[in-house]
Amino acid sequence: MSGNGQVYEVFARKKRADRFEHVGAVSAPNEQLARVYAWQTYDEAKWFEMTVAPRDAFAAVNRPQAPFTLGGPSGSAPTADSR
Amino acid sequence: MGRFTDEELQRKVQEGFIVESEEDMTETYKRALITQLTVQGDTELISAPAYFMAARDAPSTNTMVSATAIIQDELGHANIAYRLLEDLGVDRHWLLYEREPAHFKHPYGFDQPLMNWAELVSANALYDRAGITLLGDVHRNTSYGPLKRGLVKVSLEENFHLRHGEVWIRRFAEAGGAAKEAVQRTLDWMFPMGVEWFGMPDDRKHHNAQLDFRLKGMTNDQLRRTWLKAVVPLCEELGYDLPAQYDPDTDEVELTYELPCQYDPEARRWLFNETITWKQVFQRWKARGPMNEQYVDSLRRSRFAVERLLAA
Numbered sequence: 001m002s003g004n005g006q007v008y009e010v011f012a013r014k015k016r017a018d019r020f021e022h023v024g025a026v027s028a029p030n031e032q033l034a035r036v037y038a039w040q041t042y043d044e045a046k047w048f049e050m051t052v053a054p055r056d057a058f059a060a061v062n063r064p065q066a067p068f069t070l071g072g073p074s075g076s077a078p079t080a081d082s083r
Numbered sequence: 084m085g086r087f088t089d090e091e092l093q094r095k096v097q098e099g100f101i102v103e104s105e106e107d108m109t110e111t112y113k114r115a116l117i118t119q120l121t122v123q124g125d126t127e128l129i130s131a132p133a134y135f136m137a138a139r140d141a142p143s144t145n146t147m148v149s150a151t152a153i154i155q156d157e158l159g160h161a162n163i164a165y166r167l168l169e170d171l172g173v174d175r176h177w178l179l180y181e182r183e184p185a186h187f188k189h190p191y192g193f194d195q196p197l198m199n200w201a202e203l204v205s206a207n208a209l210y211d212r213a214g215i216t217l218l219g220d221v222h223r224n225t226s227y228g229p230l231k232r233g234l235v236k237v238s239l240e241e242n243f244h245l246r247h248g249e250v251w252i253r254r255f256a257e258a259g260g261a262a263k264e265a266v267q268r269t270l271d272w273m274f275p276m277g278v279e280w281f282g283m284p285d286d287r288k289h290h291n292a293q294l295d296f297r298l299k300g301m302t303n304d305q306l307r308r309t310w311l312k313a314v315v316p317l318c319e320e321l322g323y324d325l326p327a328q329y330d331p332d333t334d335e336v337e338l339t340y341e342l343p344c345q346y347d348p349e350a351r352r353w354l355f356n357e358t359i360t361w362k363q364v365f366q367r368w369k370a371r372g373p374m375n376e377q378y379v380d381s382l383r384r385s386r387f388a389v390e391r392l393l394a395a
Contacts, residue, residue, distance in 0.1 A: 041159045044236040071104040
């Protein structure tokens with residue numbers, strides 16, 4: 001059960017007129033669980049609306065890299081025994 | 084990674100540059116960030132079983148609900164730190180389920196048992212205050228964009244935990260008698276834990292990558308002083324005795340014991356007369372405290388049990 005499916009980005013807004021704000025991300029094995037994890041984790045406000053989308057659904061418009069990814073080859077970092 | 088040298092990146096972040104990608108980092112920056120996030124995630128995570136142990140002593144259904152709400156927040160905060168680590172290439176499953184308990188990086192204070200409600204609310208007042216002091220500084224100063232955003236939720240919720248703690252230790256103080264004594268007994272061992280929370284004093288710390296790369300803004304001693312100036316005057320006002328004194332004229336706090344000193348975890352008592360070296364303190368931290376394995380195990384046990392069921 002290593003690796004947790006994929007990363008979903010979480011957006012939410014407090015009121016109807018508000019813009020969506022990027023509030024964080026969750027790792028989940030599927031969209032259903034991503035919705036549950038997002039709602040449980042980012043519960044700091046009484047959101048009017050929350051939505052999730054897979055990270056790889058976001059395309060770059062003006063920058064070379066899509067947002068949210070750090071742009072590096074994923075998993076390239078040292079497994080941190082940073083002690 | 085690697086369009087800057089360490090020196091270039093240090094100069095840029097001191098001028099306000101915000102790191103948003105691998106390309107913006109150096110290897111040293113990334114390593115310092117991973118260490119910082121691991122300490123942060125582990126501290127939030129281990130607070131959950133520690134608080135849960137004491138929450139079982141909640142005096143009513145309502146107070147049980149507040150305590151478990153705090154625990155759920157802490158798990159959410161741990162998740163935020165571990166998610167950021169995952170994006171940096173660190174394996175989250177390894178972080179949570181495969182590391183030796185002794186390799187977790189939370190402060191020694193969270194390796195201690197929290198036995199009852201007085202101890203839980205004292206921990207909210209002292210340890211969550213330490214959390215706000217540390218993370219508030221990171222929130223204001225960090226050069227890492229994703230962490231700055233991640234801390235918005237954390238800061239909001241930690242303030243609720245702190246209020247929970249302060250309201251309750253006031254309530255115990257006003258009740259007096261055995262109630263006040265219960266908190267006093269807790270503060271006797273917990274306050275010096277909080278003093279140690281901020282790590283080695285500045286003159287003992289040789290590497291300061293977190294400051295050089297603006298992963299935080301204040302030094303250990305500055306953070307400790309900020310915490311003391313919040314905790315000591317409040318406890319004095321409530322009539323609790325601490326081995327420290329607040330001077331309103333200079334607005335400074337002085338400890339009335341010699342740092343560092345030895346702790347006896349079995350007796351839950353500080354041996355103020357037994358001064359030791361910081362090297363010995365560091366060894367005590369590395370050896371971890373009495374609840375280390377039990378707390379880590381309690382976060383893992385049922386996952387493994389359910390995995391076995393599902394595999395059968």
